[in-house]
Structures are given as structure tokens and as C-alpha cells.
Amino acid sequence: MQPRVSAAREIRKIVVINGKGGCGKTTVSTNLATWYAQRGFHPALFDHDPQTSSMRWLKGRGPDHPPIHGVSVLTRQKLGVTRSWQLRMPSETRRLISDTPAGLAGLEIPDHIRGADCVLIPVLPSSIDIEAGADFIRDLLLLGRVRSTGVRIGIVANRIKQHTVAFQALERFLRSLKIPVVARFRDTQAYVHAAEQGLGIHELKTGGTIRKEIHEWNKLFDWIESEPIRNNG
């Protein structure tokens, strides 16, 4: 399914979050942004991380590629710029992607998912990461009250080499909570090469070698776009 840009000012907000560091939040956020940019959704990429990895990535993006509006949220807050996310975007923006820092816990979680249409949680296939991911999902469900607000949650299994025993355990846990695994991304240097150039992997000129990977991304976008945009003010 190829989503169409709506004429109305509708903004879908996608939050990429997991308290665990290094699980792929920035990789997923930047690749989402490039996919939407290529399809005319004029994405805004909000970087909430003091390390500003998404903004560093964006600086490497050349003028030949569709632009992405970057916002370093902490820098702007320091400068006293408004906290309202809608006011910080160009009028043509149709998708907002929010990259969040590692270490979020407790009441910081609901703060970051406010107004979201969907929440993506990248999880790496090691037992430590899976346990941390499961704890994070419990906090999200409890503190973020996502069930009652209607925000959709999807797990992104990242850097999968094979179906590990640990990951099968996570999948059982997720099934019991009715949380889908919406994409499974391989461990591939294509992500590293793309990141070095301010690109998404589908913008690399690598021929058919990442076709399966692109198929997973299309599945993810189908899932994100399968529901109407919430009126998230």
C-alpha cells in the first residue's frame, strides 16, 4: 500500500522509543524520515537526544535528496522556544518522527508519547536487551496509559541474525500483551553506510542486495499508515 498525502493539515506523529541504549532508535527514525521525504510527506525529524545523533545525521544529507526538517528539541528549549510541537514545523509537514534518548524511565515516558499516533520500540535480539525492552513496555503500558488513549505500539526487531531463543521468548511475551512485531530488520552494514551519508537505506545505490530489507520497511509503513490519523492536537 502506498499512502497518499492528504490535502488537509493532518500530521501523523510517530515516536521511536526504548529506554535501552543502542537498540536502533536513531536508525529507525532517520530511515522513516527518508522514506517519508521520498514520498512527498515533508517529514519533520525531532531529536530529543542531548547527543543529537539525528541532527548530526541530517547535516550529512546533501541537497540532491528530498529535504527533512530537523528540530533539535533540547537546543530549542534551552533557547526558550515554544514547547508546542505543532508550532515548530513548516506548513507542508505531514509526518513527525520523534527520536528519543536512551535512559527514559518513569514519568518521562508519557511526556514523550503525548500526541503520538504510534510508538515504535526497537529491540535487539540479546537477552539483556529483550529483558530491558520488556520492562520498558510494562512501564509504557502502565504509565503511558496507551491502551486507553488509543496509541498503537509496534515492536521493531532490529539487527536480527536469526530467530534466537531469547527473541522467541520476547515474541511470546508480546503475544500475551497483543503487541505486534511490525518489522524485523537484519544486521547489515547498509545501515552504517547510509547513516554516514545522511541517507536512508532505500536511497543507497546497492541494487538488489537490500531488497528483502526494503520489503520489511514497506511492511512497517503499511502498518503505520493502516489506521487513520488521530486528532492529536
Ligand SMILES: Nc1ncnc2c1ncn2[C@@H]1O[C@H](COP(=O)(O)OP(=O)(O)OP(=O)(O)O)[C@@H](O)[C@H]1O
Ligand atoms: N540493523 C542494523 N544493522 C547494522 N547496524 C545497525 C543496525 N541498526 C543500528 N545499527 C548501528 O548500531 C548503532 C546504534 O544504533 P542507533 O544509534 O540507531 O541506536 P540508538 O538506539 O539511537 O542509540 P542511543 O540509545 O545511543 O541513542 C549505530 O552505529 C547504527 O549504525
Ligand SMILES: [Mg+2]
Ligand atoms: Mg539515538
